[in-house]
Amino acid sequence: MSDAVRYELDETIVTLTLNRPATRNALTEMEVVDALVASLERAQADLAVRAIILTGEGTAFSSGGNIKHMRDDVGTFAGGSAHIRENYRRGIQRIPKAFHELDVPCIAAVNGPAHGAGCDLALMCDIRLAAASAVFAESFAKVGIIPGDGGAWLLPRAIGLSRACEMIFTGTPIDAQCAHEWGLVSRVVPDGELMDAARALARAIASNPPGVLRMSKRLIREGQRMDLPSLLELSAAFQGIAHRTADHREALTATFERRPAHFTGD
Template sequence: MSNPFLKITRDGAIVTLTMNQPETRNALTGNTAVAEFVQACADIALDRSVRAVIVTGADPAFCSGGNVKDMLRFQSPDLQPEAIREEYRNGIQRLPKALYHLDVPVIAAVNGPAIGAGLDLSCMCDIRIASEKATFAESFVKVGIVPGDGGAWLLPRAVGMSKAAEMAFTGEALDAQQALACGLVSRVVPHERLLDEAHALARKIAANPGGVLRMTKRLLREGERSSLESLLELSAAYQALAHTTADHHEAVRAFIEKRAPRFVG
């Protein structure tokens, strides 16, 4: 498509990725969305000066997930299941592998409906804050398909298995306050304040040493699938690295000297 899906902006150590095709409610299929997300994540991963990322959508939606009109092509009698499987593996499934595994902390600023793969996209982020206009639905069942983008793995880790099953089996939407009550989001803010709140949170994160932020996020990710013993071993190795960094030395000196630290990365 001629217009990029992502609008990428930067403020110091904070990168904001705005899904910017409001005419499709920022749908993730039938366009270059996945490829752009994958490239953006690769660029951010290599840029050690980036300390926080915000993902949001151009109003009125955060992300409508898969483009239902684009699904019509799967009804072709000439299209074999094997081809559809490969399209998922080489298409939408590249998104969670890139975004969920990005070492930099990621905040989803959910400004409106997050539907299907749009909800799952928010769950690929570390922190979710919601506008009062946000809604959330694991709605694949409503169009006769299953979560093909990893939602069955992501959503239970965000809200627990019982709530995830309820959402996936009914396809019904939660409003922002319901999402807050079940822990899907950590806060709900006025719509006009959403990006200000997201940037304020990102600045608090970015004020900390970048290398330690990345290692901390990796420990959180590894902790989701590791034994305590394995995670303790990895934590000891990361801690050995952290203790040798200039930022750690500066933090200790600043604490002793009762001043604000000056981290250099």
């Protein structure tokens, strides 16, 4: 099994660590794509998993595309225009699709620079925490390309159209504090406290019923493309499921008994 992404399970919380510090955790190598997609699918299939933390090994979260490979026309960037199109479709574009199918709540613990596709990777997560040293850039224009991995869809939904256009059109990096002010991240924490903060947040999420977490996330995702009547119909169907779970009954019982609830996923 590839070590390009470390998969660590601690009870109900999975930590995924991009493990290519020599390339500042570049995403465009097929080995990294395969490992990350496989890790997401593994977590999705494990109904005991209630939260995921995604971070990077070393000093960077992710540098996005490997610019040495761009220069040398290898890997994702090999061949003519038609080949490159297929390389994107069969390569890095599988990552946003895998995140779109992921029902487990996911936290990005952005430990350093998140450039290009690395910035978009953070956007694929549901919640983003940033270390004080983190830097975000939609830097595609700086290397003469466009956001090829979904950034043009993800970024405006996170920070609004005007600011997204500013980031994409200029390629200018923003620091963690600006990212917080713009709503790109939920919180900025000191570098040495990032993973503790991410784990505390993951534990708070994981203390809730896993089925409810997954259905709630799916409602949020579907709500981005549904009209309100359609979303209400889906909500009613999910609610019918939730009301007849053992976890719902446990939540009610624990409330009346004034004790912490213990959820099993049943």
